Amino acid sequence: xxxxxRMVSALLLIGGFVAVGLMxxxxxxxxxxxxxxxxxxxxxHVVEHxxxxxxxxxxxxxxxxxxxxxxxxxQPVAIITAGIVVxxxxxxxxxxxxxxxxxxxxxxxxxIICAALLVMLVSGFFLRVGG
Amino acid sequence: MSDLAxxxxxxxxxxxxxxxxxxxxxxxxxxLVPLLTLFFGVSLPYAMGASILSVIATSCGxxxxxxxxxxxxxxxxxxxxxATVAGALLGASLVGVVxxxxxxxxxxxxxxxxxxxxxxQLHVEVAESLEADPLAQRFGLEGVYHDQALGRDVAYHxxxxxxxVAVMFGAGVLSGLxxxxxxxxxxxxxxxxxxxxxxxxxxxxxxxxxxxxxxSAGVYFGRxxxxxxxxxxxxxxxxxxxxxxxRLIGHLRNTTVRKLFLPIVLYLAVSMLLRGxxxxx
Numbered sequence: 001x002x003x004x005x006r007m008v009s010a011l012l013l014i015g016g017f018v019a020v021g022l023m024x025x026x027x028x029x030x031x032x033x034x035x036x037x038x039x040x041x042x043x044x045h046v047v048e049h050x051x052x053x054x055x056x057x058x059x060x061x062x063x064x065x066x067x068x069x070x071x072x073x074x075q076p077v078a079i080i081t082a083g084i085v086v087x088x089x090x091x092x093x094x095x096x097x098x099x100x101x102x103x104x105x106x107x108x109x110x111x112i113i114c115a116a117l118l119v120m121l122v123s124g125f126f127l128r129v130g131g
Numbered sequence: 132m133s134d135l136a137x138x139x140x141x142x143x144x145x146x147x148x149x150x151x152x153x154x155x156x157x158x159x160x161x162x163l164v165p166l167l168t169l170f171f172g173v174s175l176p177y178a179m180g181a182s183i184l185s186v187i188a189t190s191c192g193x194x195x196x197x198x199x200x201x202x203x204x205x206x207x208x209x210x211x212x213x214a215t216v217a218g219a220l221l222g223a224s225l226v227g228v229v230x231x232x233x234x235x236x237x238x239x240x241x242x243x244x245x246x247x248x249x250x251x252q253l254h255v256e257v258a259e260s261l262e263a264d265p266l267a268q269r270f271g272l273e274g275v276y277h278d279q280a281l282g283r284d285v286a287y288h289x290x291x292x293x294x295x296v297a298v299m300f301g302a303g304v305l306s307g308l309x310x311x312x313x314x315x316x317x318x319x320x321x322x323x324x325x326x327x328x329x330x331x332x333x334x335x336x337x338x339x340x341x342x343x344x345x346x347s348a349g350v351y352f353g354r355x356x357x358x359x360x361x362x363x364x365x366x367x368x369x370x371x372x373x374x375x376x377x378r379l380i381g382h383l384r385n386t387t388v389r390k391l392f393l394p395i396v397l398y399l400a401v402s403m404l405l406r407g408x409x410x411x412x
Binding site: 004005006008009010012013015016017019020023024026027030031043044048058060061077080081083084085087088089090091092094095098109110113114116117120121123124 | 134137174184190195210212216270345347354360361
């Protein structure tokens with residue numbers, strides 16, 4: 001395994017576990033809050049009906065998440081969503097790390113390939129590409 | 132059923148999907164979406180949101196392990212991902228312009244052909260030494276991994292790179308057009324056309340699927356389809372399962388992985404042909 005692969009491997013693993021750690025902390029906090037307020041989550045009802053699901057706080061933008069995390073105590077769902085965002089960003093972070101490693105090694109073709117992929121991924125985000 | 136029991140069952144199912152995904156180079160959506168909707172009653176948008184998250188979680192867990200073990204070839208994955216992502220961009224811009232059903236029939240037939248090829252080389256452990264493609268030499272599309280099942284190092288290089296890139300591009304077009312994952316196509320392009328060892332193909336596919344899924348995941352997130360409560364057990368289960376899968380694959384032969392992969396290809400070929408013919412929605 002060379003330097004680039006070692007760096008990307010570590011980044012993917014750390015990103016994955018940090019994301020899942022945040023999500024778990026948030027879920028436990030959500031359960032504790034539900035138990036304290038005597039309002040059970042009723043997870044099955046929430047996930048079976050999309051409209052019911054949306055009535056539970058579902059954050060869909062970074063400012064919303066930042067605002068909910070800045071409050072004390074932070075909203076449990078915002079902590080889970082922060083974990084989701086970390087997970088979604090991890091592959092792109094891996095790509096950036098690979099590009100940096102290839103640049104350090106002077107491997108121009110792969111720096112260009114990584115840059116092209118990054119441009120396409122960003123374009124894909126705006127074009128709403130599937131798959 | 133209590134919330135805890137419900138979430139634990141989803142966690143267990145996701146772990147199984149993660150193991151399978153890491154072994155076969157798939158995102159796990161092929162297994163997770165039907166299970167979440169049919170057995171757990173999760174609404175389809177949330178199941179699809181969980182599925183796209185599971186692709187990234189599988190990729191994080193599996194690719195990390197596969198890169199560390201040398202099974203995944205990062206250069207190969209990045210090189211081929213340019214074709215897949217470019218194809219996906221084109222496919223997304225062709226929605227409503229190109230008849231999707233004709234493409235489904237075309238790819239259904241391609242998958243059926245790939246299934247036949249897979250059956251023919253079902254017992255081929257590692258392809259015989261073939262002359263390396265000049266493109267493979269130029270871009271370093273070669274490698275060596277230690278095969279625990281065979282107890283020796285296996286050196287490999289890609290052949291028919293242009294053909295492999297063409298299949299990857301076509302798979303990308305289809306995924307962009309239909310909004311489906313394309314892990315199976317990636318594995319087939321590497322195994323069938325580029326004659327890479329099956330385990331290298333699935334491991335490299337695991338690295339690639341995270342990149343392509345990241346492009347579309349933002350859309351699901353923005354629509355509110357990645358529900359936090361369902362996402363947590365899915366991500367945790369898939370991440371742990373995929374990490375276990377990377378440990379498991381080292382002890383399996385290429386032929387065993389190919390045998391596990393064959394039913395998936397057959398299922399995809401039949402379902403795509405039926406959809407193309409309008410017999411399945």
